Amino acid sequence: MDYSTLIEQRRERFAEVEQLITDPDLFSDPKRGKSVMSEHARLKDLLAMWDELESAKTNLEENRELAKEEDPEMAEMAEMEIPELEKKIETLSEQLQYALLPRDEAEDRDALLEIRSGAGGDEAAIFAGEVMRMYQRYAEQRSWKYEVIDAMPSEAGGFSKAVMKITGEEVFRYLKYESGVHRVQRVPATETQGRIHTSTCTVAVMPEAEDVDVELKMEELEIKATRSGGPGGQHVNTTDSAVQITHLPTGIQVKCQDGRSQTQNKEKALEIIRAKLFEEKQRKQAEEYSAQRRSLIGSGDRSEKIRTYNFPQSRITDHRIGFTTHNMDGIFDGDLFELTEALQKVEMAQKLEDAGM
Template sequence: MKKTSLIQKLEISKKEFLEISKLIIQPNIISDQKKYRILLKKYMTLEKIVFLYEEYKKQLVSLKEVVFILENDSDTEMKELATTEKYKILENLSSIEKKSYHLLFSSKEEDETEDDRKTVIVELRSGTGGDEACIFVEDILRMYTMYFKKSGWKYKIIHAQKGGIKGYKEIILDINGEKGIYGNLKFESGVHRVQRIPKTESQGRVHTSAITVAVLPKVKDIEVNINLSDIKKDTFRSSGSGGQHVNKTESAVRLTHIPSKITVECQEERSQHKNFEKAISVLRSRIYQNEKEKRLKKISIKRKSLVSTGDRSIKIRTYNYPKNRVTDHRIHKSIYNLAGFMNGNIQEMINLLKLFENK
């Protein structure tokens, strides 16, 4: 199919999408469940087509920007990045054309749903509680890695920032495995609170600390368009392992996405190029999650329960050590085997959250 013909059909689909968007919020349509379901199904299919169409136009704009950098920028590294980006954009354009054709002319959709994702980014950050919060980040990290092992999933540390005394202020993981990783881990996003007596507490008082967990579906280049001109890149010396190499080269990378002000750091690799690639991957996932949250707020008909929104400001779980209890506040469920839970036996709670979401 010629590109002009494809664009024309995509434009027609966009107009139809806008028309249905207005219809499905009408009271008379909502009250007619049969008609509403038919329109909603059509709406969701067209939404995918419109998303691809908008992405297609963005990729064409990005291609022009990359060509401009190649023709006018004197920075060698930027030219190398632009060349790599150009090939990615051309591949993306080809992929979008194939997916668009499939959605436009096939009655069966084979696209992977978000819950089916095989790779995710998990971010753990200390919150209130100072050193105790950093220690709890390490405890939750251990809990998750034991759960990953039981599930047969592999993980890799992308970025880590040590705490003052022990533990971590922040740690970011890349998890890979079987289909459905995100469908399980998405329930972990939110504030995790711990109540226990810190080892540094001389009077035996119970302290409350908190950390935040963010689970982000790892997205492909085609799903989130990032223009090189929108990224500010800084390099610095790694504070992690690496021996003499750490002190000699600025291999660590910090990327700032100017439009969204999202910042990502990566310093686990010895190569600046590898750190850049990992940072870009995390940046794409964060931007995707940011846009997803905005979309959920705007389109009420697509909103699910709080369980699956991944709102990181919501307190979702309390780990009470004196009472040997872990409580999930979203479903008001308590498990009185905290030691087992912290050893990675968290699937029971996740299954209950899935059941609650399906209801």
């Protein structure tokens, strides 16, 4: 397929964005400034990719001609470079196709990540804590920042529930695949007879919602100040700073207690509610996608088992794409890159098919 027309459109847009970033008032609106700078970076990378692809194609043609030369040494050198150039062109073409696809604006956003212990009692809470740490290490490896904005520690260790806000470049783009049920199979530390148990935790990843995405009406909110509870130290147990907010039309209820004041907890609770409402809005839009894509990332169904961590066999399997890795220690230390890349590759193929590309 000839992409030259699309590339010219991107060049014209890049010139417009170049002008926008010279505006001294650009960051008077921080969100708009961040959006413009992100678009500038994407277009710059896209055009550099196109130039690199065109250069590789030119070099390939030249090498094919040189391979026909009567000078055997020259012909051999040219012939040796051809497979490498062909592979480079194939890789760049795939990347270019994906970069030209319509982009979901939510991919550039920060994210709220909610983890809840599921079936399995104390072991489920411990597992939820390990999964939370896994995402914290992953955030560090991607140079993102994270903040725990709500947590309910379990007396056995780990958490019955935890919510983190993760900020950085394209956070939701890389974390969006993590929503669903995560299952662990192993012998718990509390098991005396060496039996393998199966426990679960639920992960929900929600793009940060903006005021323009979701309108919260105060008359639709029930806000209560409550006493903080659960393990967590003297401050948490002795103050009435916790805030519980219920969104009456949907019944969504959020309680925040990690902040040092009611005001902080109210702001965090509203942020979580706004993200949950935006997630629901996105879910409905995703129902218009193909069934295959919904099964990968579109539904974000919290009841869907997406991944199993089998400790006895040091095996992690993502059930949506049938991908298996044995890098158990690396995964729990935040090395999710292999899993993410495999999921992205499948999604890219589906998007290209949907787009007729």
